[in-house]
Structures are given as structure tokens and as C-alpha cells.
Amino acid sequence: MTVKAMNAKDVTQKIFNKEHLFILDVRNHADFEDWKIEGHLFNYLNVPYFELLDGVEEILPKLPKDQELLVVCAKEGSSIMVAEMLVEAGVADVSYLQGGMKAWSEHLEPVKAGDLSGGGEMYQFVRIGKGCLSYMVVSQGEAAIIDATRMTDKYMDLANQLGVKITHVFDTHLHADHISGGRTIAEMTGASYWLPPKDAEEVTYEFSHLEDGQEVAIGSTTITIDALYTPGHTIGSTSFIVDEKFLLSGDILFIDSIGRPDLAGMAEDWVTDLRESLYSRYRALSDELVVLPAHFMIIDELNEDGTVSERLGTLFANNHGLNIQDEQQFRALVTENLPPQPNAYQEIRQTNMGKITPNEEQQREMEIGPNRCAVR
Template sequence: MSAGAINAIQLNEKVEQGVFLLDVRNPEDFADWKIEGKEVRSINIPYFDFLDDNENIYGQLPADEEIVVICAKGGSAKMVADLLDEKGFQASYLEQGMQEWSQFYRPVTVMEDDNLKLIQVNRLAKGCLSYMLISGGEALVVDPNRHIEEYLSLAEQEDAAIKYVLDTHLHADHISGGHELAEKTGAVYYISSSEMQGSELSYEPLEKQGMLEVGRAEAKILAVPTPGHTPGSVSVLVNDRYLLSGDTIFVGGLGRPDLGGKAAEWAQALYDTVFTTIASLPDDVLVLPAHYAEASEIRREGYVGAPLGEIRGNNEVMRTANRDRFAEKVAHAVGATPPNYEEIVEINRGAASASPEKATELEIGPNRCALHHG
């Protein structure tokens, strides 16, 4: 008898309901990147510890509930799950491990009325958020990740034709599916030209397009320049009510300004974004970012986002009106850079390419694009 395999869809259902996870990767890998959720309990016992026949480790595991075993690609987890099964534990394992989990997407409807439906697509393992806005049978996709079949399938379910695809900036932690999705659907691909210098990819300069209309007239997409995270970063203001903020404003912080090697200069631009461009927006605008850092940022409704007023109230840096102090705080709180970010940026600019296997390898790990300040 052997333990049963589960896939990422089944694991997500367990994560939402409550689950005990046994991660058998190395402690360093577990500390850097793991499966999280409000109802998740997890423990890290490396695979090799189970090979030593140390009976004491089994005392750390629950005897009366299912244990889902996790590893990098599934092999080690299967062997440990089978061991647990032999000892009478109720065990299963994620068939293709963290590699599979890194490619799982969960769409959640943020809002829907007669004129507009706004869907947030959460790539849970990466903390990456993308969006599909649907109105009158047309769709705009914002910040799509590289698994474009997720968006093609979603558009088909919603009976909508993808008309526009937009990247708020040149992403550094994951490979964009923007250009490929636009080519596949015949949509127009938008990104700021300052993000694509030297690129041979076809795109429409976002800075020349102040407004996009999707479907009915009520569903208007206003591109608001918000430099800071990268020079060409934009946010997209939908119907004056929903701010798709890219990597400029997060639920828990601001976008890091250091990835171009100009932290001090870009921190100044981020100041202008916060205290000029964004300052005019009312507190009840719902901020919907391109990333999040912790499962606690997922609201009970299932999406990641928060009213702008709430973010202002909780974020000290956004209340730091002194320009020099603001820039100093932002520039000195950047943390570790995203792994492989230079290579990922080159792929997103069209200056390099990667096989699906190489792309999976490059994207392994959490996103590191947010700054978090209390």
C-alpha cells in the first residue's frame, strides 16, 4: 500500500479548509519559500532525517489527521508519505512538489455589476497578482504571468474576447505572458516605452494612451503614471474606483526602487508618486497590487487589496511627508534582490528567451518586490 498523490488544485482546497503540511526540503529552502495560508500548519523535517530511522521525529506529527508531504519535485515527498503510511499515519503528497505549486493560479472575482466584472488571478506560490477586466464581451488583462492558458481559459469561461493586454512595468521576479498573450489573441500589447528600450518586441507605448475603453463606456481604464519602482511604472485607475497599482503600492508597503541601481533617484520619484499623483485619490479607492508578501493580506472575500485610506493609515512611509526622510527610509529598506532578476528582465524585454523548463527554474522562490513598513 502507498500514500495517495494530490495535485495543486486539490492542495489549494485543503489549504483553504485547513491542513497540516510536512515539508521535507532543506531548512534553508523551507525558510526562504513555503506554502502558507491562514489555516495552514506546517513543519519542516528534512527528508534525510527519515532515512536515519529516528523514531522520535514521528512524535512531531499528528496521528489523527491527514498529513500532506511537500518537497521540491515530488519524489522525496512520495517516499516519506509511503513511510508515514506504513506507520499508520494518514498521508498524501503533492505529486510534483513546489514546482507544481509555483504554477497554480486561482481566479477570484473582486467585483461585478451590470457594466464591469473585475477578476484577480492569484498565483499563490509566487504572490503574483494579475487582473482581467470584462465589459460588454471585451477584456483587458493586466500583468499576466507566463502561463497564458490560464487567461485564455478564463476569457473563454467569461465569453469575452481579450482586446488589450497591459504590463504595468517590466517585471523582475517572474516572466510576463503579456506579449505572448497579445500575439495569441490579436490583442494590443501596452507597456511604457521607457521599460522597453532596445527591445524588438512589438508594443504600443502606454504613456501615449491616457484612456482605454473596454466594452461599455462605463468601463474606462485610465493609465496613471506612477514612477518609482521602475521609471516607466504605471497604475491603472478603473472607473475612478479601483487602482491596479502594479508594484508601486502594496497592501503592506511600497515598491522597491533599487533594481535599476538608482535607489536614491527612484526613491525621489516614488515620493512624487505618493504625495502628488496618488495624493489626489480618495481614501475609498480600492488598491489592487501586482504582488503580496503574506497570506494574511488575502481578505476574507478571497482577494488581495485594501482601501487606499487604510493603506495610508497603516503605512508609516506613506505618511512621511519630508522628502529626504522618505527617500532615506525607502532606499535603505530594500532587502534581498529577486533571484535571477537580471535574466528575467532581459527575457521580459525580449532580449533573451527561455524554455519552459528554464523559465520554471528561474521563477522558483517567492517574490521580493514589496517594501513593508509598519
């Protein structure tokens, strides 16, 4: 019996459009509690696959009669079998998630985030299942990529679609929660690959040094990417001001939280840097800058068009992490009761340094799970 497939892009559009969806997740309870597909109007039932081997009759009363149903598992196979059982039992509108949670983890959705002077454009790539955000700055036939994921074909596809040449690739810091695609894109295109040197003391490859105050022009317009040294998440963390309009904050500042300083085991040492970056360097910037972070934490941070952004002034008014006047209280917030560190974060850091070269399946396994770059 053939059942319908729903791919990650389909589910992403349902999230963007705030549509209803009922998800039957047949992974084990621990995996579901740790990481699941989140939507504004999604409802869930988690029943491990092995509990359904003898039939789905017991769960039928728990399923909606008037709502689209999506069956989800880790890799796809179990969800197809359960979906077939549901169809045989008379459930009408059933689909399975094509590629399972592995495909969900890897889906990138490009969304236009705004216009730049001289006809340029800013694109945001939303990695919806992982909370990662990356960027393409486009101007006069050229493009720059910031904080690329390892799904490099998505950036190449958009560049080809727009008819632009990728000339510069940046990482705001040495990532610990996902494998960077920056170096690969640079090798494929001949672009310059930029890293903050304080984060790159152990890397095994050549790179361009991204220093405080560095300006890199994209295209022949006045658009510049202006680097702003903002340590705290890592010792080299660097923000970018693009076209005096956008602030790419990396993992220092998010919409509803701030960056954690402990992913290199340096929380006590870097907390002062984090406070200085947020409370002094960012305070000196224009409130009108639109903050574009490298991650989002919860689905409610998405705007109506699917982008993740907010004015810096609004964040200073509403983000709790920017409004802790007592330094000891701030220190406690960012060093105590932190969420678990990202899965395989040490191996991810080593991969991003060029010290190890895991194959594609190993890279997938290293990245599975939610992002955990923020202070709660």
C-alpha cells in the same frame, strides 16, 4: 503502496477557507526558510529528505494525531516516498503535494474581485505560491489582461469560459520578479500589447505605447482603463484606474508595504519619483478607490474571499510606507536594509525585454522562490 495526492488548487482552497493543515517539508533547511507554503492555520515541520532515508520513526512523535498531513518537496518524488513511509508506519491522513513546490509556484487561482458598471466584472488571478496578482477586466464581450504571468492558459481558459475576446493586454511596468505572459497572450489573440515606453527602451519587439492619461475602452460600455504615470518602482511604472472604481497600483503600492526602487540598480535616483507617486499623485485620488496591487507579501493580506484589495483611504491610514513625513527617513526606508533581490531578476528582465528566450524549464527555475518586490 498508493498514497493520496493533493494538488495546488486543493491547498489554495484550504488557505482561502482558513482550514488547518500540517506540512512536513522535506527540502533542505535553507530552501524551507527562504520560501514555503503559507497558510493562516498551517503548522510545519522541516526535516530534509536525506535524514529520513533510514526511516520516519524519529519524527512520528512530532506529527499531529488529529490533523491532515501534507508532505512537500521540490518536485514531488521525495514527498511521495516519505508519504509512503508514513502510511506504512501507521500515520492515517497523509497526502503529498502533486508537482511539488514547482507546481505551487505556478498555480493561478482566478477570483472575482468586483462588478463594474454596465454589467462588467473584474477578476483577480492569485498566484498564491509567488504572491503575484494579475487581472482581467471584462465588459460587453471583451476583456483586457493586466500583468499576466507566463501561465497564459489560465487567462485563455477564463476568457473562453466567459465567452469574451481578449482585445488588450497591459503590463504596468517591466517586471523583474516573474516572466510576463502579456506578449504571448497578445500574439495568441491578436490583442494590442501595451507597455510604458520609459520601461521599454531596450525591448526587441513592437508594442503600443502606454502614456499618462491614456484611456482604453473595454467593450461598448463606459468602462475605461485610465493610465496614471507613477514612477518609482521602475521609471515607467504606470497605475490604472478602472471604471473610476479600482486602482491597479502595479508594484508601487501594496496592502501592507510599498514598492522597492532598486531592481534596476536605480534606488537613489528613483526614490524621489516613488515618494512623488505615492504622496502626491495617489493623495490626489479618491479615498474610495479600491486598490488592487500586482503582489501581496504575506498570507494575512488575503481577504475572506481570497482576494487582495483595500480602499485607498484605508491604506493611507494604516500603511506605514504612506505615513513617513520626513523625506530622509523615507529615503532610508526604501534604499537601506532591503530584502534580497529576486532570484535571477536580471535574466527575468532580459526575458521580458525579448533579449533572451529561455525554455520552459529554465523559466521555471528562474522564477522559483518568493517575490521580493516590496520594501520591508
